[in-house]
Amino acid sequence: MFDVEGFILVGGASSRMGSDKAQLKFDGQTGVELIAAALRPIAGAVRLVGSREEACLSPLQNIPDLHERWGALGGLHAALSACRSAWAAIVACDLPLVTDELFARLWQFAKEPFDTVVPVQPDGRPQPLCAFYRRERCLAATERLIASDEHTPRALLASVSTRWVEFSELAGLPNAEHFFVNVNTPADYERAKSILALQNRER
Numbered sequence: 001m002f003d004v005e006g007f008i009l010v011g012g013a014s015s016r017m018g019s020d021k022a023q024l025k026f027d028g029q030t031g032v033e034l035i036a037a038a039l040r041p042i043a044g045a046v047r048l049v050g051s052r053e054e055a056c057l058s059p060l061q062n063i064p065d066l067h068e069r070w071g072a073l074g075g076l077h078a079a080l081s082a083c084r085s086a087w088a089a090i091v092a093c094d095l096p097l098v099t100d101e102l103f104a105r106l107w108q109f110a111k112e113p114f115d116t117v118v119p120v121q122p123d124g125r126p127q128p129l130c131a132f133y134r135r136e137r138c139l140a141a142t143e144r145l146i147a148s149d150e151h152t153p154r155a156l157l158a159s160v161s162t163r164w165v166e167f168s169e170l171a172g173l174p175n176a177e178h179f180f181v182n183v184n185t186p187a188d189y190e191r192a193k194s195i196l197a198l199q200n201r202e203r
Helices: 031-039 071-082 100-107 135-147 153-159 186-202
Strands: 004-009 046-049 087-092 116-119 130-134 162-165
Touching: 004 031, 004 071, 031 046, 031 087, 031 100, 046 071, 071 087, 071 130, 071 135, 071 153, 087 100, 087 135, 100 116, 100 130, 116 153, 130 135, 135 153
Parallel strands: 004 046, 004 087, 116 162
Antiparallel strands: 087 130, 116 130
8 A cells, every 4th residue: 555645625615616615516426526536546545624514424534624714735734734644645625637547647756855746737837736745744844834824835835845747747647638627616617517527428
């Protein structure tokens, strides 16, 4: 078994969606269920981070945020604090089109001297909420940043050794162009449902 645990961040406000993104259904499965299935081949355990009480409908164990309303960095901190493996694979619940092939490819880069493995999207932006974090070093760095009133994952990536995985290193994987479709709005939701339905028909 790989020395990694999976964590799905579900504590966002979902203000643009108008409903809890963690509970959105895609052909009968929630995005959380799809992400968990993609993580399981490489993760010894998969847990949620920051679920609101009314949204705790998943059988997955929930890890509460240790710093409430601290944004994504707070979610990373809670996941790293709960992790007992050397690495944590941390994914936001609004990325339902990630796959086990994506995580297997990213895991190939989880080695010394890197502390994080972060993919770069087709638009050139990094995606720190679909990444691998070395628990010991990243937890210490996250605690220092929170103590200094920092809220963004970008600050964490700048303070540790990061392996940026360019999209060209992922592009050959099946459905790579859709890995980082971010479901933030009703329009995003409809697009993601259409993409997944087409993928399922093509299988």
